[in-house]
Amino acid sequence: MKYIRNLFLLAVAVVAVSCTTGQTTTTVGTSTEVEKKVEQLLGKMTLAEKIGQMNQVSAGGDVSNYAESLRKGQIGSILNEVDPEKINAYQHIAVEESRLGIPLLVGRDVIHGYHTIFPIPLGLAATFDPELVEKGARIAAVEATAQGTRWTFSPMLDIARDPRWGRIAEGSGEDTYLDSRMAVAMVRGYQGSSLDETSMAACVKHFVGYGAAEGGRDYNSTYLSERQLRNIYLPPFEAAIQAGAMTLMTSFNDNDGVPSTANAFILKDILRNEWGFDGLVVTDWDSMGEMIDHGYGLDRKDVAMKAANAGVDMDMMTFGFLSHLEELVRSGEVKESTIDEAVRHILRVKFMLGLFENPYVDVEASQAVQYAPAHLEAACKTVEESVILLQNDGTLPLQADRIRTILVTGPMADAPHDQLGTWAFDGQKSHTVTPLKALQERFPGKVVYVPGLQYSRQERNRFDDVVAAARRADVVLAFLGEEAILSGEAHSLADLNLIGSQSALLAALKATGKPVVATVMAGRPLTIERDLPNCNALLYAFHPGTMGGPALANLLFGDANPSGKTPVTFLRTVGQVPMYYSHNMTGRPYRGEKMLVDIDQEAGQTSLGNTSYYLDYGAYPLFPFGYGLSYTTFAYSDLTMDKDVYPVDGTISVSFMLTNTGAYDGTEVVQLYVRDLVGSLTRPVRELKQFQRISLKAGESRQIRMELPVADLAFFGLDGTKKVEPGEFHLWVAGDSVSGEPISFQVR
């Protein structure tokens, strides 16, 4: 059932992300007035003009190249044009020179900022701060819409549990709940609480399961069961659509043999019929055409038919709809009513964005908001909250008054392009402030820069220059990691160690005996276990963007205290893939059995205890999900619940004391986890259900209360329905996904 709601409900409809499901109605948010306009316009359109709206073209070069198609109404949307003059020119032809004057929907990958680049989405997730992430998305929308982009292909909601997959950089990591919270934040930020000229239609992608690519190889097949889809991969999309996301993109992968771009089960049964989504569904780049390569379609006509009948509205760069839909309608293989519904979804978004009233941008004025000081400040704050302190022997925070000479080294110390990370198309490296630049500005005359390695993959076995400089310095700041090109789309890696000779560089620096602080900038969690002994402290910054330098300088010298938490598990070795916190218990959980090093030669076949672990790398990761240190410490105590037994429609109230037991003011991300001990299906050992950032002064204690609707414990069980199954549960409140002692409660 679909509700027609006005947009002001959009701000209200967002609320809790508890993924209630099934009959909840959702909508992109529309109004009777919009619906009337849609129907009036649709009624005037020829079949060719309808099909033209379903065609998206990647622009670039001369506008004149597209003029003829625009005049014929053969293009409904363009992407990859960001010059506001050109966008105005495209719009002018579409609006003034075509029969019906339907404006174009101008799309762009504004993934983590437009000009002001924020941390990559994996870094945004590490903040566990949806409000701050929403603010960043709003800034991206203000900058992008000012220059004519009114549709972003973001947020990417692909749950990723395999760091070999390069696109783990673009999502919110391994956890369904964290992903859902970030999804809602970014949709709200992009679209705004009510639609106006700064609203940029969000596009939740890639629908669905793309991050489960077998082998972590991009575009590879996935084999997710319906239960896995419904309990792990779909909820973030549902939350985003409940929050009013206006568009959705299909994914490249085939799941269990069916490519998403022709998968009516997900695109119709779930998306339209269960969730009531009435926004626009666009393919991924040529994902329609690629179904021929998948072996799922004979030719472009065949795949165009399959995509249209499965519920796709707009074709990105296959031109299958433009070339074949008219013929398919004439032959009856595709009903014209299917075309009409697709065009309604497209026109609805265009009317709601106000494109008919105002398709043009003020080119002059558009420059003023780009890189505005407030935007840069927000980006800096976001980096500060996204950086994760993984190791610290007390060397951090550095005391500036005790330091005369700072050696800055490493391939990421002054990499203005690579620091922006993947999918930073419009971030200009001239605006990037690198760690080197920030430190030189902050400590004039104190910073010595010897890169040691010009780029991450460089092979070098001697570091005499860097070692000599280190001996003359009071502290060594090594900025390591991977360039932007080593992460993102199509950039999967089979080896996750620091690439090239970076580990050797770190070892050489440590051998000098000077304090060494490593900062890793990467698009994924690398396997850094072998590097930890070679540094006194280690900060992990998922490619931090434009303001990475100032933010890292603030963190290194204590003007900011790290609060980031791992949004994805950090492995000890790539051989542990996949390893994530919300795993099942199995029938033989690891119970501390012997490791390779403990085994005597003649060990009997069954002497080691038959449980689930690796003889060489054990059963645990290097750092678990939700983990991150601070310059201070926090203690949890007096965890209580208001009841022992709750009804399925009840609300759990949890209370505990949080104390800052250290010497620095700091912020803790308190995390609430639950385990369903017995279910109609085996259940994860822990699932994140709430989190909250709590800031405390040094020595301060505060009673914290968290409320959790019992309904949030629901899952799709053996019978395929989503419900809370009565029984015993455990609940933790802790600073990561493995700490804390559980408290039991019953649901009856």
Ligand code: GLC
């Ligand atoms: C790419 C990506 C998708 C992106 C689209 C447009 O191939 O898969 O995430 O939005 O093409 O650039």
